Amino acid sequence: MSYIVHGATGAQGFPVLSALRAAGRQVVAAVRDTTSVPDGFESAEVDLADVDSLAAAYTGADGVFVHLPLGAPADLGRYADVVAAAVARARPRRVVISTSGQIVDQPGTPLQAAPESPIIGLIRGVEASGISTAVVAPRLYLENLLLPVVAGPVRAEGILRYPLPGAYPVSWSSHLDVADVVARLLTDVTVVGTVAVGHRPGLAGTDLADGFSAYLGTDVRYAAITPAVFGGLITPLFGAAASAGVVGLYELLNAQAGNTIAEENSAQHLLGIAPRAVADWLAQVRA
CATH class of the missing domain: 3.40.50.720 (NAD(P)-binding Rossmann-like Domain)
Known part of the structure; x- marks a missing residue:
């Protein structure tokens, strides 16, 4: 089997x-x-x-x-x-x-x-x-922050630029966090339905910058940019069509109060599995 x-x-x-x-x-x-x-x-x-x-x-x-x-x-x-x-x-x-x-x-x-x-x-x-x-x-993957157009300025300028407001809460998670939950659910059939993965409460942009600061041992500040500006940055990486889809997503997200998971169907509540802290994730992936 x-x-x-x-x-x-x-x-x-x-x-x-x-x-x-x-x-x-x-x-x-x-x-x-x-x-x-x-x-x-x-x-x-x-x-x-x-x-x-x-x-x-x-x-x-x-x-x-x-x-x-x-x-x-x-x-x-x-x-x-x-x-x-x-x-x-x-x-x-x-x-x-x-x-x-x-x-x-x-x-x-x-x-x-x-x-x-x-x-x-x-x-x-x-x-x-x-x-x-x-x-x-x-919800959103922390791996998005490793894109060269995002991670490069973090190291070179100490600025984390991303297309969400600085106080906007997101239930960020990494592929490693998702894998932990998937592995548990594949081997434990007692939980069915939807299991949400991500930080609770949601992490703001300033929290992400603090995680990078702790990992790098230097000050990193968060700077919100517009989805259109972000689209211009990623178009050389993904092409115009794919980038347009990303811009549309972040325009939709910017129109909401946040992008967070609920407690009742969270992996924390259902499985006792919490996502990694940003600094711990960065250390594990050796960013």
Whole structure:
């Protein structure tokens, strides 16, 4: 029996793969290209558009971790349908889905993912199979702060520039924090539904700067910039289309009072797992 990890060579999947292995579990990296998997890890070649390849990987598995990749909504909707069909056919013991920062636990607000969105389709499709399912719901990733256009000025100028107001609270979490929760949920089937991951209370920009100050041993101050300015900084990295989506997200966030998780479905409350302090996370990733 084993645990299937999608995107196992990527930013989200590899920490899950590593956490499960550290816990002594048999893990299988589910990827399109098995040559990309680090030595020592078992792998399975899968295609998110091919139900047969997914069902073959899922059959007999104790658990499956899945998240949707970046892509066009039409493609992602098709992937969601295929994953749900494979789960229904193969009947793994457990499925854990990451929302990858999309918000699915704040209905009735502008932040909630639309009912027709691929992530909602994936969740509903897998839950309809009757398989034990948990949804891991982070908000913003601390890894965003490691982008060269963000981390560079922190070291060179002592300024952390980001497109949110300095006092704006966010339930920040890292990929490592999410992996801790995913690993627990894959092996503990008693918790179902949505488990939110992130700091409570939310961290303001000034808190992030304090974390960098503690890690670097030097003063770092926070400076809010507009989403449009941030978009200009990241366009050379991600291209105009992807950057426009990021700008739209931060414009939406700026129109809200904050981006924080609730206590009742938090990992702190449900699992007793709290996210790392910013300085501790920076030390662990050796930023």
